[in-house]
Amino acid sequence: MTHVHLVWTHPRTDSLTAAVVDEMSKVFVEAGATVDVLDLYRAGFDPVLGVDDEPHWEDPDWTYTAEAEGLAERVKAADLVFIVFPVWWYSLPAMAKGYIDRVWNYRLLYGEGHRISAAVRWVGLVGWPEHALAKRGFDDMMVKHLNSGIAGFCGVEDTRVHLLFDSLGDPDVARFRKGARDAAMQSLAAVSDVARSIQHPPTR
Numbered sequence: 001m002t003h004v005h006l007v008w009t010h011p012r013t014d015s016l017t018a019a020v021v022d023e024m025s026k027v028f029v030e031a032g033a034t035v036d037v038l039d040l041y042r043a044g045f046d047p048v049l050g051v052d053d054e055p056h057w058e059d060p061d062w063t064y065t066a067e068a069e070g071l072a073e074r075v076k077a078a079d080l081v082f083i084v085f086p087v088w089w090y091s092l093p094a095m096a097k098g099y100i101d102r103v104w105n106y107r108l109l110y111g112e113g114h115r116i117s118a119a120v121r122w123v124g125l126v127g128w129p130e131h132a133l134a135k136r137g138f139d140d141m142m143v144k145h146l147n148s149g150i151a152g153f154c155g156v157e158d159t160r161v162h163l164l165f166d167s168l169g170d171p172d173v174a175r176f177r178k179g180a181r182d183a184a185m186q187s188l189a190a191v192s193d194v195a196r197s198i199q200h201p202p203t204r
């Protein structure tokens with residue numbers, strides 16, 4: 001059974017981002033997966049990295065805050081991790097970036113033999129239409145940053161970015177729910193294919 005950790009951020013529960021998360025959760029449940037949802041705003045998560053969660057490169061016995069370590073364990077328990085967010089300034093919002101800073105931390109989820117074994121999916125809701133983002137190269141910039149600069153740095157072998165465009169010009173909830181459903185189903189299928197290949201490797 002696939003275990004999905006669904007992390008999302010938006011200040012409003014009636015947002016398009018929230019609708020995307022709701023649709024994804026339905027897909028996972030329909031597929032028989034288990035779902036662990038982390039709503040960073042409603043959970044009261046503090047995105048500010050304080051001294052207690054600052055990486056200590058020279059101290060192998062350093063322990064982080066109970067919150068950071070507990071949230072890292074939820075990532076470790078997953079087969080598939082989704083990060084769902086509105087794209088602000090062509091990047092992650094502060095809440096999501098702070099989550100990465102504090103939780104995807106040194107000797108928790110990268111470094112010294114630590115890595116994220118789950119597949120990772122980034123789902124960003126973009127205010128502009130696709131051609132406007134591509135014209136400036138911001139789409140490629142985001143994909144490289146998220147896939148290589150963050151997930152790849154944490155040892156993730158299967159990481160992909162799904163961008164859902166034009167949330168300001170065409171905020172049709174049904175369209176975004178369809179995009180969310182497609183991304184969720186594709187990701188579940190990919191993880192299931194990998195699991196099957198491990199359980200039943202091809203013979204020669």
